[in-house]
Amino acid sequence: MGADQHIVMLPFMAHGHLIPFLALARQIQERSGFKITIANTPLNIQYLRSTISKTSTNSNIHLAELSFCSTQHGLPPNTENTENISLSEMSKFFHASSSLEAPLRQLVSDITKQEGRPPLCIISDVFFGWAVNVAHSLGTKNISFTTCGAYGTMAYVSLWLNLPHRSTDSDDFAIPGFPENYRFHRTQLHKYFQLADGTDEWSKYFQPQILLSIKSDGWLCNTVEEIEPLGLEILRKYIGVPVWTIGPLLPPAALKKSSSSDSSISKHGAGKAPGMAAEKIVKWLNLQKEDSVVYVSFGSQNTISETQMMALAMGLEASGKRFIWVIRPPLGFDITGEFKAEWLPEGFEERIKESLKGLLVRNWAPQLEILSHKSVGVFLSHCGWNSVLESLSQGVPIIGWPLVAEQTYNSKMMMEEMGVNVELTRTVESVVSWKDVKKVIEMVLDGKGKGKEMKKKASKIAEKIGRAIIEEGEEQGSSLLALDHFLRTTSSSN
Numbered sequence: 001m002g003a004d005q006h007i008v009m010l011p012f013m014a015h016g017h018l019i020p021f022l023a024l025a026r027q028i029q030e031r032s033g034f035k036i037t038i039a040n041t042p043l044n045i046q047y048l049r050s051t052i053s054k055t056s057t058n059s060n061i062h063l064a065e066l067s068f069c070s071t072q073h074g075l076p077p078n079t080e081n082t083e084n085i086s087l088s089e090m091s092k093f094f095h096a097s098s099s100l101e102a103p104l105r106q107l108v109s110d111i112t113k114q115e116g117r118p119p120l121c122i123i124s125d126v127f128f129g130w131a132v133n134v135a136h137s138l139g140t141k142n143i144s145f146t147t148c149g150a151y152g153t154m155a156y157v158s159l160w161l162n163l164p165h166r167s168t169d170s171d172d173f174a175i176p177g178f179p180e181n182y183r184f185h186r187t188q189l190h191k192y193f194q195l196a197d198g199t200d201e202w203s204k205y206f207q208p209q210i211l212l213s214i215k216s217d218g219w220l221c222n223t224v225e226e227i228e229p230l231g232l233e234i235l236r237k238y239i240g241v242p243v244w245t246i247g248p249l250l251p252p253a254a255l256k257k258s259s260s261s262d263s264s265i266s267k268h269g270a271g272k273a274p275g276m277a278a279e280k281i282v283k284w285l286n287l288q289k290e291d292s293v294v295y296v297s298f299g300s301q302n303t304i305s306e307t308q309m310m311a312l313a314m315g316l317e318a319s320g321k322r323f324i325w326v327i328r329p330p331l332g333f334d335i336t337g338e339f340k341a342e343w344l345p346e347g348f349e350e351r352i353k354e355s356l357k358g359l360l361v362r363n364w365a366p367q368l369e370i371l372s373h374k375s376v377g378v379f380l381s382h383c384g385w386n387s388v389l390e391s392l393s394q395g396v397p398i399i400g401w402p403l404v405a406e407q408t409y410n411s412k413m414m415m416e417e418m419g420v421n422v423e424l425t426r427t428v429e430s431v432v433s434w435k436d437v438k439k440v441i442e443m444v445l446d447g448k449g450k451g452k453e454m455k456k457k458a459s460k461i462a463e464k465i466g467r468a469i470i471e472e473g474e475e476q477g478s479s480l481l482a483l484d485h486f487l488r489t490t491s492s493s494n
Contacts (some may be wrong), residue, residue: 009124016386317352329343
């Protein structure tokens with residue numbers, strides 16, 4: 001593998017995609033010495049630049065801006081990321097992202113002119129199927145990268161391509177590619193999915209993009225071979241191209257459980273303002289018993305409804321368990337705005353402060369540091385894949401509250417395949433009672449019965465994840481072997 005090779009990477013414009021792409025770029029760079037160019041819109045490049053400058057001095061990862069004007073697509077000015085987009089604008093944003101095709105083509109042509117040959121390959125987000133045409137027409141390969149797990153990706157791909165729920169009146173149905181006895185439920189489909197019929201705006205974007213992505217020269221998947229046997233088997237069979245498992249794309253420090261304030265504060269969330277000093281959080285965690293704390297977070301861009309928030313607060317308080325809750329305004333309010341006391345039970349925050357029972361962290365918290373602390377016993381999560389990997393890499397079981405995208409399939413897989421998750425509820429439309437919240441928290445943190453079993457299974461998965469990226473002498477983990485195999489295969493057939 002020559003160090004003069006060049007790879008161009010194109011993530012989708014969302015933090016849950018940008019971060020794994022950057023982590024993948026670093027891994028490829030470290031293992032091959034290849035030059036890497038990550039291409040995206042100006043504001044996302046700015047975000048990546050600030051992240052890179054805070055975490056490394058690596059000079060062989062380059063950033064290229066692709067021109068993008070959101071107002072030309074009927075979107076508000078400077079809308080370049082899914083962070084603060086309303087659901088009603090989301091499908092417009094996906095369609096607008098296709099306008100990156102011309103600037104990407106120009107970038108790859110310029111690289112080809114400067115270097116006398118095309119880049120080794122374009123690694124593009126699975127949502128950007130059009131990049132396959134760009135790569136093949138410019139004499140290079142395209143590799144699709146799914147930042148999700150294999151099972152969630154498979155469900156997402158097959159649902160869009162087949163819309164199986166449209167051909168039945170039943171609430172549960174099979175999804176082509178999955179074993180026939182695997183039933184999915186209508187409530188696991190986001191509302192835009194439930195309404196999709198092939199002629200709507202969502203279908204008109206996703207169906208052609210996914211069909212094109214399947215024509216790429218291979219797929220990279222942010223998972224570990226040993227933790228998703230079923231998902232990987234059916235995904236490989238369904239798409240019919242090589243799938244390399246190169247996960248978990250987490251910072252190296254993520255893979256050891258910390259016990260105290262020596263927990264290094266990573267910059268995994270660079271670009272976000274923490275709602276509370278990480279040192280203060282770790283100090284509070286140091287005072288708690290092992291496996292006793294509930295960590296609650298719905299990811300960087302999700303929130304729940306006002307009534308759900310109220311029920312969650314009451315349930316947490318009634319359980320008597322210690323907790324850290326990353327809070328932001330409920331649905332229907334500016335998610336980045338000021339948090340108001342009226343969204344929580346009267347006097348809730350004061351009681352929590354006085355009793356030292358919990359921490360309310362506004363907007364963003366250093367999630368990996370929290371999950372890697374030995375006092376954290378369960379993660380009440382939206383089941384976004386990055387969060388799933390962070391939790392399971394630390395052996396922390398999950399209470400699922402999936403909201404959008406493939407989160408319900410991740411939740412289902414962790415319940416049925418892994419046994420590390422119990423689903424509290426799903427979607428922002430569901431009615432949840434404080435009694436359910438209390439019951440599920442007590443059950444998972446019980447230390448015996450189902451809670452004990454979940455913890456044991458989560459610890460086993462943490463071991464498998466740790467082994468996948470181990471490199472000691474002759475011994476190499478499955479994810480490192482897969483990455484090396486991908487690089488060798490792509491270089492040799494060039």
